[in-house]
Amino acid sequence: MSRQLQAKSNRALQVLAVVGSLARESVTRRIMREVCRQLAERKCEIDLLDFQQEPLPLFNPDTAFAAPGFAALQERVTRADALVLGSPDYHGSMSSVMKSFLDHFWKEFAGKLFATVVVSHEKGLTVSDQLRTVARQCYAWTLPYAVSVHAEESVQGGRIVSAAVRGRLRMLTRDIAVYGALLARQRRADLAGTEEGFLERMRKAK
Numbered sequence: 001m002s003r004q005l006q007a008k009s010n011r012a013l014q015v016l017a018v019v020g021s022l023a024r025e026s027v028t029r030r031i032m033r034e035v036c037r038q039l040a041e042r043k044c045e046i047d048l049l050d051f052q053q054e055p056l057p058l059f060n061p062d063t064a065f066a067a068p069g070f071a072a073l074q075e076r077v078t079r080a081d082a083l084v085l086g087s088p089d090y091h092g093s094m095s096s097v098m099k100s101f102l103d104h105f106w107k108e109f110a111g112k113l114f115a116t117v118v119v120s121h122e123k124g125l126t127v128s129d130q131l132r133t134v135a136r137q138c139y140a141w142t143l144p145y146a147v148s149v150h151a152e153e154s155v156q157g158g159r160i161v162s163a164a165v166r167g168r169l170r171m172l173t174r175d176i177a178v179y180g181a182l183l184a185r186q187r188r189a190d191l192a193g194t195e196e197g198f199l200e201r202m203r204k205a206k
Contacts, residue, residue, distance in 0.1 A: 012044060012045045013043075013044040013181050014080050015039055015046050015047070015084060015176065016047045016080035016082070017035060017046060017048050017049065017084045018032075018049045018098065019052070019086055020051070020085065020094065020097055020098030020101070021051075021086070021087070021095060021097075022052050022095075022097055024052070026088075027119045027149065027154075028086045028117070028119045030158060030160070031149055031155070031160070031169070032084070032117065033048070034160060035117065035172065036048055038169060039173050039176060039177065044176070044180075047076055049076065056073075056101055058096075059100045059103035064104055074108065080112065081183075082113040082114070082180035083109070083113070084115045084116075084176065085098065085102075085114060086118075086119070087116075087119070087127055088118075089118055089120035089121065092126045093127060094127050094131060102138075106138040106139075109138040109139070110139035110199065110202050111140065111187040111199050112140050112141070112184070112187065113140070113141050113142070113176065113180040113183050113184075114135040114140050114142045115172055115175070116131045116143075117147045117149065118146055118149070119150075120148055121152075123148050125148075128146035139198065139202075141183055143172070143175055143176070143179070147168045147172050
């Protein structure tokens with residue numbers, strides 16, 4: 001292994017945490033901030049993308065890639081080793097701003113780990129399935145489970161009061177740190193190497 005590749009393999013895991021809610025008083029945002037706090041404790045480097053603070057236009061393939069701010073956002077997505085997607089459950093689907101964000105990219109997602117957090121009045125299963133489907137279509141890996149948070153029962157007064165949710169978040173952040181690092185190292189090796197694999201297409205496209 002070259003010194004450059006070894007240095008990259010030893011770097012902190014770069015995690016992009018995406019808040020897919022525009023609500024001012026958002027349970028999704030509160031949960032995602034806790035995810036970021038726990039990941040930072042696990043020595044990950046966190047980039048929090050909150051569309052309330054950084055508005056993202058609705059995806060339009062004719063204009064999106066030349067829009068102001070796109071290049072900077074693309075760089076942040078490219079830099080990330082893993083992504084945590086937090087979305088409210090709107091009528092059994094992810095939020096429109098989350099879908100718009102995902103529509104902007106695919107190559108930047110390939111080979112990376114996705115983890116999902118859904119805030120719902122039910123179980124959020126359809127939203128979790130949709131987020132995992134997008135990841136699969138973009139050649140990304142996903143954790144085999146999601147964290148579902150019932151807004152009224154789990155968060156009160158800005159505090160996470162559910163012991164079950166706190167436990168699920170600890171499991172989620174542990175698995176992001178562990179499996180995210182494993183996949184990130186292998187992804188870098190695959191892109192730098194010559195062996196056949198599903199990232200060979202990405203290597204040849206460079």
